[in-house]
Amino acid sequence: DAKTTQPPSMDCAEGRAANLPCNHSTISGNEYVYWYRQIHSQGPQYIIHGLKNNETNEMASLIITEDRKSSTLILPHATLRDTAVYYCIVRASGGGADGLTFGKGTHLIIQP
Amino acid sequence: GAGVSQTPSNKVTEKGKYVELRCDPISGHTALYWYRQSLGQGPEFLIYFQGTGAADDSGLPNDRFFAVRPEGSVSTLKIQRTERGDSAVYLCASSPTPWAGVGNEQFFGPGTRLTVL
Numbered sequence: 001d002a003k004t005t006q007p008p009s010m011d012c013a014e015g016r017a018a019n020l021p022c023n024h025s026t027i028s029g030n031e032y033v034y035w036y037r038q039i040h041s042q043g044p045q046y047i048i049h050g051l052k053n054n055e056t057n058e059m060a061s062l063i064i065t066e067d068r069k070s071s072t073l074i075l076p077h078a079t080l081r082d083t084a085v086y087y088c089i090v091r092a093s094g095g096g097a098d099g100l101t102f103g104k105g106t107h108l109i110i111q112p
Numbered sequence: 113g114a115g116v117s118q119t120p121s122n123k124v125t126e127k128g129k130y131v132e133l134r135c136d137p138i139s140g141h142t143a144l145y146w147y148r149q150s151l152g153q154g155p156e157f158l159i160y161f162q163g164t165g166a167a168d169d170s171g172l173p174n175d176r177f178f179a180v181r182p183e184g185s186v187s188t189l190k191i192q193r194t195e196r197g198d199s200a201v202y203l204c205a206s207s208p209t210p211w212a213g214v215g216n217e218q219f220f221g222p223g224t225r226l227t228v229l
Contacts, residue, residue: 034217043116043203043220044155087154099145099171100218102154 004088009107018075020106022088025069031092033064034100035073037084044087044102047073083110114138116221118204124227125194133189133224137206144187145218146179147203155203161187194228201225 005023012018024033034049048055048062050071055062061074075082087105117136125131137144143162147155157171161181169179176194181187191198205218 041222043205043222044218045220046217049217085154099147099157099160099168100155101157102147104152104154 004090004103006086006088006103006106008104009109011109011111012075012078014080014110014112015077018078018082018108018110020073020075020086020088020108021070022073023070024088024090027068027090028092031090033062033068033071034089034091035060035062036087036089036100036102037082038087038105039081039084047086078108078110080110080112082108084108116204116206116219118202118221118224120224121222122225122227124229126229127194127196129194129228131191131194131226133191133202133226135187135189135204135206135221137185137187137204138219139185141206141208141219142184143207143209143218144181145205145207146187146189147205149201149203149223151200158189191226194226196228199226199228 032049032051035047036044037047038044048057048060050062050064064071085105085107087102089100116138119134145160146158148158149155159169159172159179160167164181164184176192179189201223203220203223205220207216207218209216
């Protein structure tokens with residue numbers, strides 16, 4: 001699976017949009033971009049994933065650049081409960097899939 | 113419905129002892145994963161099961177670690193001759209299938225915090 005690079009930490013004001021960047025310049029054509037988050041003392045929680053097109057669900061939006069070398073996770077109206085470590089993960093589709101490869105992620109702190 | 117559950121939530125043991133950690137996946141999920149998370153790090157993959165068989169155990173650090181899933185549901189991670197370096201949070205996850213793509217997120221349990229004294 002391709003390697004990802006994320007800033008170690010970010011701050012965002014409550015009520016504002018939080019934009020979390022991820023670089024995955026070596027991504028292959030069959031690899032998806034996944035985002036998970038981990039709130040303190042809990043297991044990771046799936047947020048969203050995508051292949052080429054931008055995606056939106058009830059939690060967030062995922063914007064993938066046209067060359068697929070980077071992406072941005074957007075939390076449109078951040079709340080204090082969004083304080084967590086956010087992991088960007090690249091994972092291949094198809095047979096022989098293994099576990100997720102987590103990096104250190106971005107520690108997002110929502111400020112009141 | 114019920115999520116992934118793990119027992120115990122905390123386990124304290126002494127160096128050299130044997131421990132078993134249990135994972136109850138979401139009913140009907142065929143894929144089950146074990147991860148280990150050390151302080152300040154992201155989870156590290158250990159092993160994954162497709163049904164009853166271990167499809168990939170490449171993440172197990174050494175032969176002191178072993179996992180089973182005899183009936184394709186509950187799984188047990190077993191650690192022999194524990195060492196202080198085994199102290200970590202052990203996470204279990206399940207998914208409907210092991211493949212990436214639509215509808216295949218992994219659902220994580222709350223983890224078991226293992227402390228080896």
